[in-house]
Amino acid sequence: MHLTHINMQVKKKVSVDDLLNGCQQRDPRSQELLYNLLAAKMLGVCIRYSRDKAEAEDILQNGFIKVFTKISDFKGEGSLEGWIRRVIVNTAIESYRKNQRIIQGADIENGYEAIQHTFSMDQLETKDLLVMIRQLPVNYRMVFNLFAIEGYSHREISIKLGISEGASKTQLSRARDILKERLSKMEGLSYAG
Amino acid sequence: MQDNELDKFFAEQISDFEVEPTARVWKSIQSSICQPPVRKERALFQYWSIAASILIITAFGLWMFRPTEKIKLYVNDKGTEAISSRVDIVNPKRQTASSEIIERVSEIRETRNAHQVQIRKLSKKWKKSREELSEKLEKINYSQLSLPQFKTETDVAKNFPSLNIRPAMESSTSEVQASENGRSVRNARSSKGIQSFGDVINYVLSKVDKRKDKLIEFSNDEEGSTITGINLGVVKIKNSQAN
Numbered sequence A: 001m002h003l004t005h006i007n008m009q010v011k012k013k014v015s016v017d018d019l020l021n022g023c024q025q026r027d028p029r030s031q032e033l034l035y036n037l038l039a040a041k042m043l044g045v046c047i048r049y050s051r052d053k054a055e056a057e058d059i060l061q062n063g064f065i066k067v068f069t070k071i072s073d074f075k076g077e078g079s080l081e082g083w084i085r086r087v088i089v090n091t092a093i094e095s096y097r098k099n100q101r102i103i104q105g106a107d108i109e110n111g112y113e114a115i116q117h118t119f120s121m122d123q124l125e126t127k128d129l130l131v132m133i134r135q136l137p138v139n140y141r142m143v144f145n146l147f148a149i150e151g152y153s154h155r156e157i158s159i160k161l162g163i164s165e166g167a168s169k170t171q172l173s174r175a176r177d178i179l180k181e182r183l184s185k186m187e188g189l190s191y192a193g
Numbered sequence B: 001m002q003d004n005e006l007d008k009f010f011a012e013q014i015s016d017f018e019v020e021p022t023a024r025v026w027k028s029i030q031s032s033i034c035q036p037p038v039r040k041e042r043a044l045f046q047y048w049s050i051a052a053s054i055l056i057i058t059a060f061g062l063w064m065f066r067p068t069e070k071i072k073l074y075v076n077d078k079g080t081e082a083i084s085s086r087v088d089i090v091n092p093k094r095q096t097a098s099s100e101i102i103e104r105v106s107e108i109r110e111t112r113n114a115h116q117v118q119i120r121k122l123s124k125k126w127k128k129s130r131e132e133l134s135e136k137l138e139k140i141n142y143s144q145l146s147l148p149q150f151k152t153e154t155d156v157a158k159n160f161p162s163l164n165i166r167p168a169m170e171s172s173t174s175e176v177q178a179s180e181n182g183r184s185v186r187n188a189r190s191s192k193g194i195q196s197f198g199d200v201i202n203y204v205l206s207k208v209d210k211r212k213d214k215l216i217e218f219s220n221d222e223e224g225s226t227i228t229g230i231n232l233g234v235v236k237i238k239n240s241q242a243n
Helices: A002-013 A016-024 A028-048 A053-073 A080-103 A126-134 A138-149 A154-161 A165-192 B003-014 B023-064 B081-086 B092-145 B153-159 B174-190 B197-208
Strands: B216-221 B224-231 B236-238
Touching (some): A016 A028, A016 A053, A016 A080, A028 A053, A028 A080, A028 A138, A053 A080, A053 B023, A080 A154, A126 A138, A126 A165, A126 B003, A138 A154, A138 A165, A138 B003, A154 A165, B197 B224
Antiparallel strands (some): B224 B236
């Protein structure tokens, strides 16, 4: 684990942008290097949008296939990493919209699960915060991710998710309410503990 | 906690979160991004195979129906040289076959020539004998009939030009006697007996058909038997010149 981490760091010296040319020419070596550089980070993004790791990996896989097939569309506006991140997020949105048609909001009720750990605010780990987000009802999770973390506007979100701007705003505030409640609960628990 | 603060807190804590994916993900990506070039190659191969098969078919077709000079089998006076010069030299098989044909043709030609010579000889012989025969018959008839009309050589010569008798003097009564002589000739013919197939038919019909003009009538001339009269009741054809 430690070795691979070092390996990753070394590879990062070969910058993402250096691999653009090779990937545009469909060079397998460049493609693999680019994947190795960004896979872990992008899976971190995918995890926020999915309930479990398998679902996250599916998003990552489809996202990277899109990256490699559409990389010639990248015109150098902004960083390549930023563009790849947007492709991954869009893939996550697509996946959500596809699943939404099947599930039809059945997620909202069973989305809640009591967090069993006890921990203080400063003890809160990224993992725990991720768990909180992932346990949000799926539509709240989408809006919160896109607005709070990706920085999309309500207008953009409404277009991406196919909902009204008003719905986007309400879902965001609901998501915040749930997260606040959970945080205070944990704080309380930690204080009590 | 303010809304903005909450968002910021989560963004800071989460945005750099990294998880190493399982090896399965890259393998799937690799296999799906490697497919297009493979497909391209296959497509290219298919195009090549289509092109090759078209080429083979057209080549075969051209070979099968390639234009070749027709073998004209004929024999001229110079013999078989002319034939061999016209034979397709591309196909040796065909050449041997044609040389065989040439041999056979020349064989046939030789036998034909021999036959022709024989036929000519025979026909000459036959003509001669026929002439002799008719001469004899006419002589016999003349002597047997011993008609009082045939008093001069002129009469005989007129009625039997084949005898080639040069009359010594002209007879004034020859024209008057001509019709009677004609009748006598007809009698002579009927009394000649059966000489040809036509005579057989005439004989049979004379027994069956009692009309003046028979159903079919043959008469003998130099070339053999010819039909000189047909009587079908309604339609009557009669060659009067022959009589």
